[in-house]
Amino acid sequence: MSEFSPGQRWISDGEAELGLGTILNCDFRTVTVLFGASQETRTYSVRQPPLTRVAFGNGDRIQSAEGWQMTIDDSKEVDGLIVYIGEDDQGRVRELPEARLADSMQFDQARDRLLTGQVDRNDWFDLRFRTLHHHHRIEQNPALGLAGPKIDLIPHQLYIADEVAGRHAPRVLLADEVGLGKTIEAGLILHRLLLTGRAERALILVPDSLTHQWLVELLRRFALEVTLLDEHQSQAHGDANPFDSGQLILASQRWLFANPHRQAQAEACDWDLLIVDEAHHLDWTPQVSGPGYACVERLAASVPGILLLTATPEQMGMASHFARLRLLDPDRYQSLERFKAEEQGYVRVAEAIDALERLPATGQGGAADRDSVGAVIDDPDSEALLDTLSNPESSEAQREAVRTQLREQLLDRHGTGRVMFRNSRRHVGGFPERHLHIAPLELPSSYRRVLRRLARDEDYLDELLIETGLDHPDAVLYLDAMYRALPEDPLNSEPWWQFDPRVTWLLERLTEAGHDKVLVIAHDRETAIGLAEGLRVLGGVHAPVFHEGLSLVERDRAAAAFADLEDGSQVMVCSEIGSEGRNFQFCRHLVMFDLPLHPDQLEQRIGRLDRIGQQHAIELHVPVFADSPGAKLLRWYDEGMDAFSAPHGIGNELYDAFGDALADALIDGEGLDEIISETRALFDTRLEERDAGRNRLLELNACRHERADAVANAIREFDDDPALPRYLDQALDIFGVDSQDLGEALLHLQAGPQMLDGLPGLVKGEEGFTATLSRARALARDDVQRLSWEHPLLREMMGRILTGTMGNTALALLRHPAIPAGRLMTELVFRTHCPAPKRLHLDRFLPATAVRVLLDESGANLSGKVSFGGLSKNLQKVKKAVARDLIKSRHDQLRELLSAGEAEAERELPSIVEAAQHRMRKTLDNELARLQALSRHNPAVRDDELQALRDERAALDAAIEGTRLRLDAVRVIVTVDHEDA
Incomplete structure (x- = not known):
């Protein structure tokens, strides 16, 4: 007789996404199954059909076709069909025939998939566990978001990106000299904000001539695909808002600033970050704003984060510099005259920092240096530090520690130093002749x-x-x-x-x-x-x-x-x-x-x-x-x-002053000597102004080398991670990506015939791309992508594994001379589950954490005795049909082991939660204390920034406290004799 009866519920082993199927009819040759949720019908041969009977057990939650749910307490069989007995959500005892189960029921969880006979390959299970392990490491690494981009590890760029991207809704001015990488700094900040979840949507406004450069730079260096929007593209969207067509929108300033309708559409969108390149060209005076400035000002009023990329301050004058700061914080920068007076005061701070380097000196010079420092500090703690530094009996180590601490305090108190970053070549160094x-x-x-x-x-x-x-x-x-x-x-x-x-x-x-x-x-x-x-x-x-x-x-x-x-x-x-x-x-x-x-x-x-x-x-x-x-x-x-x-960064000003006269002099040379003389005079004046104390203070504040070195070292650890090439090889093989070694540390990746769809940069039938793990090799070739833990291909593969069912069940055979054949073990991988808004970036304190539990058939916990790697390398694969039969024969035993494993894992949860809360509180409490102290001296620390940090701490505390464990993956291991293996 056939094992199939109309009304029974089965699932397709090869097409689990079809949902729950119902047997329509069966004869001696074929069986026909209706998958109601997907409205698909399949006919299979009755001889070894790729189907698994669905049979739920006590404690399972099931849903009826009418939508109500119940927890199973018992079951019975009537005419070959299962009838489930249990309580619904109102506590009423009900019966539910299997024919009335909801067609849309999915078996996504490891427990459900295992007990219904859906098992994946062993190498998939291995990859899933290793993905959890690597994800846990990566998310806590301080270099996250900065290690993946194809850039040189230049200290001032890393410092600025690390400092700015770590803030709540950063609003800063990037004003490095030409050639020092403002675009790279902005790209690093954007990349990290996106990876950490602090930003999801960004609007990037650049001069028309630079749209292509930005498009290429973001794609090649940061692997960020942006939507380049112009009028032609906008019209293609009809009545819809074209600025909703992508998460990252790149647009020409000339186009947007000349089009009030498109400006209104841009302002109607929710943006997390606004980036404006060449911001010094936005016209503003105390009397009137140009159309470009007015547009950016309206956007800045509603967008939380702003990056303004601009020429160095002295290039366009103090009023122009003040106009940029108004966009960042109009409440703080209200008066141009007051700002000028305030900026003059920072010369004293710069002089004090120079004096710090000379202390302790004796005689009249030492007293003058001490007075210079004392004039700009006003709290007992700083005065005590100054006393230690001036004391000739202090050790050299004490003096250096105090000097560093005082320097950091003075730099933090510099008014625009928190919102403006300016590096110069002479300060950065490392440039050729x-x-x-x-x-x-x-x-x-x-x-x-x-x-x-x-x-x-x-x-x-x-x-x-x-x-x-x-x-x-x-x-x-x-x-x-x-x-x-x-x-x-x-x-x-x-x-x-x-x-x-x-x-x-x-x-x-x-x-x-x-x-x-x-x-x-x-x-x-x-x-x-x-x-x-x-x-x-x-x-x-x-x-x-x-x-x-x-x-x-x-x-x-x-x-x-x-x-x-x-x-x-x-x-x-x-x-x-x-x-x-x-x-x-x-x-x-x-x-x-x-x-x-x-x-x-x-x-x-x-x-x-x-x-x-x-x-x-x-x-x-x-x-x-x-x-x-x-x-x-x-x-x-x-x-x-x-x-x-x-x-020198002042060529634009010189050209504006003398360009017209120069153009006339190019033909006949008349007046050329005078033009050159006047150009030189203005040039020398601007250089002298650039060397003033205010600018030296900005340069000192724009790169804290100790912190920049720490970030660079963390990135190098990422670069040299020996686990990455091993993981990459395994993932590419499992996802069906063909990899060809080209030599010289280069790989060519191409979609294989069995590749899973939707992998970034890989389409079946297309040539793929060349990549390398080497940062140096990637930097030497524009056409070579750099593979890292942050590359979209790896993040997509890891994301699919972590959010999907791939590899969350498996069955393997183990041959061991000390273990009799027929014994059963279960390897259970639990995972922390802590729902929280992405913007909180909870993963830096509590990334998905795996808890592995290995039980023998008696329920004894072997996790501490047998490692994951040691066990995996001794396991052998088994055919799916055999695996399903084994699971079917051990259903009751497996249910008991699953429950026992959950109890074992729960014992680990309190220590995981406690450690995460400690990391979070230590980090945020220290930052909050620093900003509160700084806010008493530096008005650039905004009240909303302090409150946001308090709110973030409270939200993280509640989220971590609510952490729970859920079963992520399970592998059944059956011991066999040597002959069976």
Whole structure:
């Protein structure tokens, strides 16, 4: 007779997601099952169908088709169907035939899946337990959120990210000098806030020219996919709010600031973080606000966290600096005049910190230093510290400890030091020297004719601009572009690169450079393309071209061909976009085929090579035509502002002051010496102001090196974690990802035919991506992803395991000479369950914690005697059909062991909760005490920040107190004889 009867409830072993099935009919060949919840019907052969009979036991909770629930006390069988007997939620005794069970019942919990015969592979169970273990470690690591991004470990960037991302609703100004990585700092802060749950939605507003750079930077360095929103994309959403189309929205400031309707839509959304790049361009005066400033001001009023990225304060003046601070805290920064007076007072604090370094000194000098420090402290504890420092009998160790403590106190009390972070190159250090090599060349006749006519005929410039369609002064600066744009003429019949001496000069430089890489940047895309053609035709040199007309993939290929140190191209030619957002740090020779008109763009070009960590001096090569507009511009850069020696951060101000006059002087040279002289005078004045005490104080406060070193060391531990490659190999294999070792620490990952869908960056039928575990290797290649515990691929795989059923049941065989065959053991993994809002980041104190209980069939706890790893390596797999039969035959015994295991695990819970509460209270109580003390001296500590910390502590305390254990996974182990194994 068939074991199937209409009305019985079964589940599909291969399609458990279909829910509870009902037998419709059965004959001697097939059985038909209706899965009501999914409205699917399946027909199976009666010979070994992939089905498991559902039979609940005493104590199980079940649900009826009408929605009421009951707890089973007993059951009986009537005509081949089970009838369950128990109490409902009102305490009434009821009967529920299995045919009336709810179709939607799922068997997600390990207990239900095991007892209904649903078992997974043993390696899945192993991966689940190891995932719990690694998740527990990772979430408590102080480097979480900072270790995954593809960045160099630069102290000031790590310090700022760690400090800011740890605050409630951070509102800060990132004002580092050019080239020190404000974008990276903002990306690190955003990345950590997202990973820790303190932020879920962010709006990023950047200048139109930088949208691509930000898009690429966030994706490549931080593996953050953002939605780039413009008018075309917005219109595609119809009447819906386009700002709701993604969690991370990137938009052009020019587009948004010019569109009141889109501004209203942006303001209607709930954002956790607002990031504004180049914030110093937001116009504001005490009398009136520009449209961009007004838009950001309205957003800032409702968005809790704000990051403003801006030029250094002295670049745009005190009023502009005050305007940025108003956006962060309008209550604190109400009066410009009061702010100016307050800022002057910080010179005394800076002088006091300098005096600290000299104490204890004797005589009149020592007394003056002590008075300088004493003038800016006003509490007994600080005075006692000062007495210790001044006491000549104090030990050196005591004095150093006191000096550090006093310095930290004074820096904390600096007014804008808490809301503003400013680092300079001289303070950070680690930058290479720059060497300028100027190559004067003779003007070719095709260019000389036009320049001579311009010098003779004042009206010819207007004619030239009309003829070429170029702008002034581009028409006279970029002579090859002018040549190409002039109407066809018999004298202009050959390509410009055939007669331009810069091309042959460059070929000579390439020969001299030997095997060194050479990056060439030209202003215009057509110039870059023509130059590459000239190098090929005239010198047989292959040069990949990098310009804005290429797709992202094509740019990657060009950059990769240049970056390859063994077989790559010696030279790469870029248009101006080549100086945006790319790291060519492996190269030390930069050829500026022409010069950009704006100082910031010049510095941006040099900044592609001149970066922290560059191992060689930067060799800057500038070919220039004698007495040409380019030669005059070179003089203004070199003599007026030392632009080639180091970045100074004041080029924009100098260009605003002298740019128009300079453009006129480029043609005839009239007034050029005076312009250079005045530029130099303003330049020297601004440098002197930059070195004032206020700025030195900001620099000291922008990086606390002891803390930065601690963060860097924690990241290195993450990087060197030996468990990561082992875990990655196992996870990729189980999830069906093909991994090919390419050598040189590189892997190519591609979706395998059996890959589980939805893994980031991997789609069946597509080529996948190249990755590495090495930070150094990833930094050298833009097209290589860096795999870490924080990479989206690993987080997705771990997340699926932790939130799903994968591997939460298993059955294995164990052969052991000391254990008779037929014995049963259960390996139970319980997990802490503590519901709490994601924003609390509870995991830093109590991440999901595994409690492992290993019981023999008598209920004896063997957990302390047999380790997980030691047991796992001796287990053998078993076929699913055999596993289901074994479980079916031991149902009652398994239920008893599950209950016994729960009691054993509960004994561990109090100590887990107590340890978590201790960690939380120690951390938050110390931070709250520090901020309360600081708030008495520094008004930049907001009342809402203090209250938020109190509320967070109370919420965490309640959440941790409510922690419970739940069964996460269970493995049944059956001993066998040697012959059976």
